[in-house]
Amino acid sequence: MDHAEITPIELLKQPFVIHSINTYTSIFVEVMAASLDLTDDQVQLLLRAMHRQATAVLKSKGVEYTDLKPALTPRSNRYEAAYIFDSSKATSWSYGSEFAMAWLPALRAAGGPTRTAILEGDIIGLPSPTIWQILDRQLVRPSGQEVPRLSSEQYYVVYFTNVSKAQLTALDQEIRSNSPAYLGFVDCSAWTPLKTSLPLPQVALRVDNKIITAEDDDGHANLRAYPFEDFKFDVVGVNEDLYSTLLDFRIDMGVPQWGASDSATALGVLSGTMRDIASMTLEISETRFDYLTSEEPGRGHGASIRKAGLAAFDRHELAAAIKKELDKSLLFNLRSVEGSKKVNGESVPAPENDALLFTVQVEFPDLDGVRQRYQVGIKYDATAHQGEVTTMFG
Secondary structure (H helix, E strand, O other), rough: HHHHOOOOOHHOOOOOOEOOOOOOOOOOOHHHHHHOOOOOHHHHHHHHHHHHHHHHHHHOOOHHHHHHHHHHHHOOOEEEEEEEEEEEHOOOOOOOOHHHHHHHHHHHHHOOEEEEEEEEOOOOOOHHHHHHHHHHHOOOOOOOOOOOOOHHHHEEEEEEEOOOOHHHHHHHHHHHOOOEEEEEEEOOOOHHHHHHHOOEEEEEHHHHHHHEEOOOOOEEEOOOOHHHHHHHOEEEEEHHHHHHOOOOOOOOOHHHHHHHHHHHHHHHHHOOOOOOOOOOOOOOOOOHHHHHHOOOOOOOHHHHHHOOOOOOOOOOHHHHHHHHHHHHOOOEEEEEEEEEEEOOEEEEHHHHEEEEEEEEEEEEOOOOOOEEEEEEEEEEOOOOOEEEEEEOOO
């Protein structure tokens, strides 16, 4: 069934997986809702239709939407990293293009991430002395290399998602060999104040040999005119509105009102009613608590619960601790799953077991005080505006 043949009712009944919806930095949905006076359920339909359209457009150009998940969602065993340049050392005003000639070869090298979101831009919004303090503490650089004291906006950032530990170093070494303006990188996987200064526009998504960029109304992709083809990439363009809403990675800048609006949209896509995550109640049933805290091999998430320092909590205390982190988190991996059950040993449909699910990344300090990341799965009851913790691992 193609896009033109499905009715709104049929579309909303279909199971789906949406890796990420960006209303955190993209205003497209907000503008559409305000200008057309859309109700919550109409916004839900709009976003479900946009997701279906984006999936179809990508497929027609040789990209499976499912393959974008590693680039668009945080992963507890992968890194987000900000590679930082001194733009005062650029030889032209087009320093973004100049620095691209340092990171593009690194991206193409054997050590580069094959599925990643790439964002770039100047550091803005924090006083220069604050940036100096952050970089002094967090910038990974050669021993003895001093951080130059620049104005904030003279630090230029190229940000990659879904980077392995080995790739962190490989990218660093390759970029350093290509540009004297390169300073080093900051691990942005867990919360760092640096993120508050990174409202970075996304340049592209890389999926294997394809580079996915926004395209304008005339169908022109790669609007920054970077030489992706010179590095053996095929450029794929997607309409700007679809791209900014469904294919943009969200760097969590820690702006509460942005996060509240973003979570309300995400829960609205699941339920048809826009209510933010802070107003959602959270519970852990006794059965689920036993599963979460079990350290039996092959069962449960007890090792993660213990590492997070939560092993002594009862189920109510554990739910409260997770809820406190949830209220600050962005929602990913939104999905509607059709229920099933076993009858005479065979799996049959069971609508009573249908589920709405999403995932958030939360952080807790380990026993040494180092903040660690965990992926928490939530089952959402839209009628009660209530969540139940299903998994927690990291």
